[in-house]
Amino acid sequence: DGAIHSDGCFSWVGWVFRDYQDIILAIGNRRLVPQNDPPTIEALSIFYGMLCGKRLGYHILILESDAGVIFDAINNSSSCNATYGNIINDIGELKLGFEACFVRYISEEDNNLTYTIAFLAKNL
Template identity: 25%
Template structure:
């Protein structure tokens, strides 16, 4: 059925290009070889089909992520950690932002880490997740959900195998640390749902030393947190 519809769509597109070629010849005296018209129609149709398939795959991924998030609805005793990393090639620095929130979205703790090095995206994202687990362990939280907008790292953690060679040791640490919690799961979220830790990571790039807040947070961080709480519902997902 799909192949039949594809042939129909291609045929319609060829007819449309023939019609345009005919109009150019009549009104603009422009001549175009028939095989060029057919080839252009086919190329345009292939581009359209590839774009359509890409959009369908993207929607499917979003639906899977949404379903996974709904299956991970937390209880009041679960702490949600949001992580992100930023890299400044110009400054040769990397920054990581970690935000801990309760099930209502209220910020419990925030941490920004900075390193003077030229990092890679997957390594810094993996380190941010490991740092989040270390922060949770230090705080004594027993039930956590770690959120990251780095899909590849989250998938590798959840598979518990087939790690990229440059982050294998870090992810093995993550697997070992998760054993110390009564509940510890990892979720991929979109960048738009991870704004506050993204902002903190970019803030951390400019720091001289690591920084951590608990109970008393800077105004800009509080305002970002309040903005996200109004947008995301239920918040901790």
């Protein structure tokens, strides 16, 4: 998930890795300068989370996002012409490096843990 700093000068993205029993295995976050628009922040949070998962040696990922527009763009087979289209393309390429990689839409309420991590990180 992502968060925008209140003064508008930068953004934060955060991600959480959980196992099949919902036990947290790892968390991460990253500060982004310059600040991006909300859909781009959401796409970058998925991208950086995937990179982290790759470095941690995970072979199967289930990506969850409450950003419907990003969910649709990732699952669409055609090229994305939005400002974040290059990130969507990078996500598609990165997906190929996993044994399995699924993207699913979740509600904002269900995404609360990742949002909280991104929100807390932006206040550091």
